[in-house]
Amino acid sequence: MNHKISNKELFDVLHTVVGNQERYADVYISGTKSVSVTLEDDKVELINDGQDNGIGLRLTQADKIAYAYSNIINRQNIDLLAGEVRSIFKVENQAILPTLKEDRASGQIKIDPQSIDISDKIKILEKCNLAARQVGGEVKQVTVSYFDSHKKIRLINSMGNAIDQGRGYIRLIVQVVAARNGIVQTAFEAPGFQGGFEIFDSISPEQIGRAAAERAVRILDADPAPSGQMPVVIDHGSGGVIFHEAIGHGLEADEVSKHSVYKESLGKTVATEHVTVIDDPTMGNLWGSYAFDDEGSPAQRTVLIESGKLVSYLCDRLNGNKIGMKSTGNSRRENYAFPPIPRMSNTYLHPGTHSKDEIIGQTDYGLYAKKLGGGQVDPQSGDFVFSVAEGYMIKNGKIDRPVRGATLVGNGPKVLFNIDMVAGDLDFDPGTCGKDGQGAPVTTGQPTIRVLNLTVGGTEI
Amino acid sequence: MMKLHFDKIYRAVKDSGAEQVEVYLQNSRELELKVYQGEVTQTSRAQPVGAGVRVLSKGKIGYAWTTNLDKLEQTAINAAEAAKFSAYDENNVFPGRSEAEQLPLFDESLEEIAITEKSDRLLSIESSAVSSDERIKPVDTIYGEDISEVFIKSSLGVDCNYKSSNCWNYTRVVASLDGETQSGFSLSLGRSIDELEDPVELGRKASRKAIDMLGAKRIGSQKAVVVMDSLVACQFLSLLGRALSADSVMKNKSFLAGKLNQEIASKDFSLVDDGRLLKGPGTAPIDSEGEPTKRTPIIEYGILKNYLHNAYSAKKMGVKSTGNGFRSTFKTVPSISPSNLFIENGRITRDELIKTAGTCFYVLDISGLHAGANPINGEVSVGASGIWLKNGEKVHAVREVTIASDMLSFIKNISAIADDLEFFPFGGGCGSPTLMIKEMTLSGE
Numbered sequence: 001m002n003h004k005i006s007n008k009e010l011f012d013v014l015h016t017v018v019g020n021q022e023r024y025a026d027v028y029i030s031g032t033k034s035v036s037v038t039l040e041d042d043k044v045e046l047i048n049d050g051q052d053n054g055i056g057l058r059l060t061q062a063d064k065i066a067y068a069y070s071n072i073i074n075r076q077n078i079d080l081l082a083g084e085v086r087s088i089f090k091v092e093n094q095a096i097l098p099t100l101k102e103d104r105a106s107g108q109i110k111i112d113p114q115s116i117d118i119s120d121k122i123k124i125l126e127k128c129n130l131a132a133r134q135v136g137g138e139v140k141q142v143t144v145s146y147f148d149s150h151k152k153i154r155l156i157n158s159m160g161n162a163i164d165q166g167r168g169y170i171r172l173i174v175q176v177v178a179a180r181n182g183i184v185q186t187a188f189e190a191p192g193f194q195g196g197f198e199i200f201d202s203i204s205p206e207q208i209g210r211a212a213a214e215r216a217v218r219i220l221d222a223d224p225a226p227s228g229q230m231p232v233v234i235d236h237g238s239g240g241v242i243f244h245e246a247i248g249h250g251l252e253a254d255e256v257s258k259h260s261v262y263k264e265s266l267g268k269t270v271a272t273e274h275v276t277v278i279d280d281p282t283m284g285n286l287w288g289s290y291a292f293d294d295e296g297s298p299a300q301r302t303v304l305i306e307s308g309k310l311v312s313y314l315c316d317r318l319n320g321n322k323i324g325m326k327s328t329g330n331s332r333r334e335n336y337a338f339p340p341i342p343r344m345s346n347t348y349l350h351p352g353t354h355s356k357d358e359i360i361g362q363t364d365y366g367l368y369a370k371k372l373g374g375g376q377v378d379p380q381s382g383d384f385v386f387s388v389a390e391g392y393m394i395k396n397g398k399i400d401r402p403v404r405g406a407t408l409v410g411n412g413p414k415v416l417f418n419i420d421m422v423a424g425d426l427d428f429d430p431g432t433c434g435k436d437g438q439g440a441p442v443t444t445g446q447p448t449i450r451v452l453n454l455t456v457g458g459t460e461i
Numbered sequence: 462m463m464k465l466h467f468d469k470i471y472r473a474v475k476d477s478g479a480e481q482v483e484v485y486l487q488n489s490r491e492l493e494l495k496v497y498q499g500e501v502t503q504t505s506r507a508q509p510v511g512a513g514v515r516v517l518s519k520g521k522i523g524y525a526w527t528t529n530l531d532k533l534e535q536t537a538i539n540a541a542e543a544a545k546f547s548a549y550d551e552n553n554v555f556p557g558r559s560e561a562e563q564l565p566l567f568d569e570s571l572e573e574i575a576i577t578e579k580s581d582r583l584l585s586i587e588s589s590a591v592s593s594d595e596r597i598k599p600v601d602t603i604y605g606e607d608i609s610e611v612f613i614k615s616s617l618g619v620d621c622n623y624k625s626s627n628c629w630n631y632t633r634v635v636a637s638l639d640g641e642t643q644s645g646f647s648l649s650l651g652r653s654i655d656e657l658e659d660p661v662e663l664g665r666k667a668s669r670k671a672i673d674m675l676g677a678k679r680i681g682s683q684k685a686v687v688v689m690d691s692l693v694a695c696q697f698l699s700l701l702g703r704a705l706s707a708d709s710v711m712k713n714k715s716f717l718a719g720k721l722n723q724e725i726a727s728k729d730f731s732l733v734d735d736g737r738l739l740k741g742p743g744t745a746p747i748d749s750e751g752e753p754t755k756r757t758p759i760i761e762y763g764i765l766k767n768y769l770h771n772a773y774s775a776k777k778m779g780v781k782s783t784g785n786g787f788r789s790t791f792k793t794v795p796s797i798s799p800s801n802l803f804i805e806n807g808r809i810t811r812d813e814l815i816k817t818a819g820t821c822f823y824v825l826d827i828s829g830l831h832a833g834a835n836p837i838n839g840e841v842s843v844g845a846s847g848i849w850l851k852n853g854e855k856v857h858a859v860r861e862v863t864i865a866s867d868m869l870s871f872i873k874n875i876s877a878i879a880d881d882l883e884f885f886p887f888g889g890g891c892g893s894p895t896l897m898i899k900e901m902t903l904s905g906e
Contacts, residue, residue: 037546040712041712043547043550044546044547044548045522045547046522046523046524046547046794047523047524047543047544047546047547048524048526048543048792048793048794049524049525049526049539049540050525050526050527050792051526051527051528051529051532051536052511052527052528052792053528053529054509054528063502064500064501064502064503065502065503066504066505067504067505067506068505069505069507069509070507070508071508071510071511071528071529072510084506088504118543118546119546122546141712141713141714177713177714179713183838184716184837184838185838186835186837186838227682227863227902227903227904227905228682228904228905228906229906258497258600259598259600259635259637261642337507339503339505373832373833374829374831374832375829375832376828376829376831376832376844377828378644378828380600380635380643380644381641381642381643381644381674381860383828383844383846383860383861384828384844385828385829385832385833385843385844386829386832387829387832387833387842404840405840405842405865406842407829407832407833407842407843407844407863407865407904409844409861409863410861411860411861455861455862455904455905456904457842457862457863457865457904458842458865458902458904459842459865459902460902461682461683461684461902
């Protein structure tokens, strides 16, 4: 990491930029080393090695933001950035700032991927590819990618926080294409964790490749999904995207300060008593975790909905201020190129007391969404969609024929009042959430649940 | 700068045992402005820079990139080392030297226009939206500008560069009535401020969409005639763009595989990819590996005539590159994407098209395309909101529905094309007039 400019020097720059204590400033320097290896068509097609460094300087005045960033990290350039943001708010004078307190958080990496030979990373891909192809002749294409990155962040702010953080990410992404008699289907598996290469002691590339290939082949036999409203049982893990879209974005403080559908709902009942939703960045090696957020606040577990009642929003400092709340440690940015905004981290539905078998057994007719893909929401109307990657009809309390091509659509506030059963099998799925042009690593989590009424958008009327 | 570094880079790469090297360097100047409730709320400025080095070593490719231009030589060595581990492929090839005619893509007045003028423009978009109807409130009003320079140099003699300017306005508003809130938006792009749509009109467009959605109801599941404007149509077209990649075709990842020279659309349907179209957002004199761009007919009289190629896929298929070897940033190797993929203008106006549609669903916005669309098998199912029309008159707005089809049926079912072609930056560059699709599956109640 860059040791040429000390924390003290950066802090001195902040003095010149803040001007008076009604302003706030932070400087965020990140350096990310990443490696990706892609295997397709049974061969290693590409190895991509990258180094992404930059510095972002943010100055805020009430709810207004001035931001400047650059890839050149030296004193001369930082002074130029400081000049830019100063001129935007016409800053004069020097500030008197609190004393600098230093903190650090390392990236819980046990085996640094940079110490691992490329050939060992390739072996992981080869195991995954072979297992997928061995599922059968219907497997027509397998694309496996390995990805590791190590991000080092320095954050100094005008409140006197100087934080050094390291975050390591590892991910394996498999896509399988299966075909039979002119029908083509695809399936993905994409496990991801924070930490180092030690993750491959607990996950099996063969199992991941096989799972994706078996799903792609299974859904070749699926009928087109029906259309209409019906009960939907959503399996654990990837199903958590329903909360991410139905309520997550609507609780982010910037949306709340404007026109989120949950703007007036604090303290009110927004869901059935079965629903407790939590956002927690302190969860070990989950994809969405962190120790300090990207403006220096410590990460914290936030209960958003407690037994149906809305008890908190997700806040950074600036937007929290706008709605009269303190930061909940949810200020995140993709890297130096962006000012931070309120984001989710690991967002999940708390487990309940039913079992998955009970839930299916008590459903006469409906859809069993075994795996969800992604989704999208309009935070103002609350309308959201998500795609079903693997689904089955439920008939008389039993899982029946497989169906494909279903998109589920709903309205956040309405859906939360339709959740009547929650199982105990909580699981999490990693993904990248996009907002304002920035991507953030997150997980969505839930146990198996039943939603009494959702619109299933199939292709069969 | 490039020349000085390049000789050193080439030498370093040869010392590592490789034969060919290509350097892609990009530097930009960016500005983003946001206004809210009559004030400027965010000003962001940046001058990002970065370069990627692609190395070809005994038929194997390695890639490395950096934002630190002082470390280009080491980056090249990393790429050469990486190449040693990838697989030999006889089709790995870099384009040779060629002369590409420059295009006027850079407007020098853009940076000379004061920031206050650009923020004033945003304020007038917002105030136009808000004053058009008392139920309207602003959400986001954003201006963005990007001046970008690209340099490509390779050991095979490619040595070219070009500069381009881009600016855009994005506006989002909400309309509220009796506890219901609906949103509407508008988008305009250009290479200079003059090319952007009039701010008053942009504000009104976003407001109209939001107001039109008030009172939106669910609707019964049915097969329906669908009308979509350029912005929505382009998002569907972007799926077609991905399936046109010759590399995807050859890897069993495209629903257009095996369909060359087959009739896949109606006889009066025409689709083109043109990298030299001045008004297209994806236009460049060269693609990202230095191959000159060109106009490639994709569908002519309903027949699929060409896939899109880069140097690798062209060699593999035994044809010439179509100059579609693009990369969106220096952080990746060139893959294949459209430059400006567009449906040519039809002969009727949008209003005439809507009248002939009879009873139809006029889509204002779609949602979840990244999740609900499969570019490999062409199946699409996305959330949609819009207006239920009868003979051009609004019956009521529609919410919480999905529209579904598969892309091959979608193309065949395009039954009317208006004359209001507009371009948007989806999947490279994309253009479409307002379209009528004679059948899609609508799922609601």
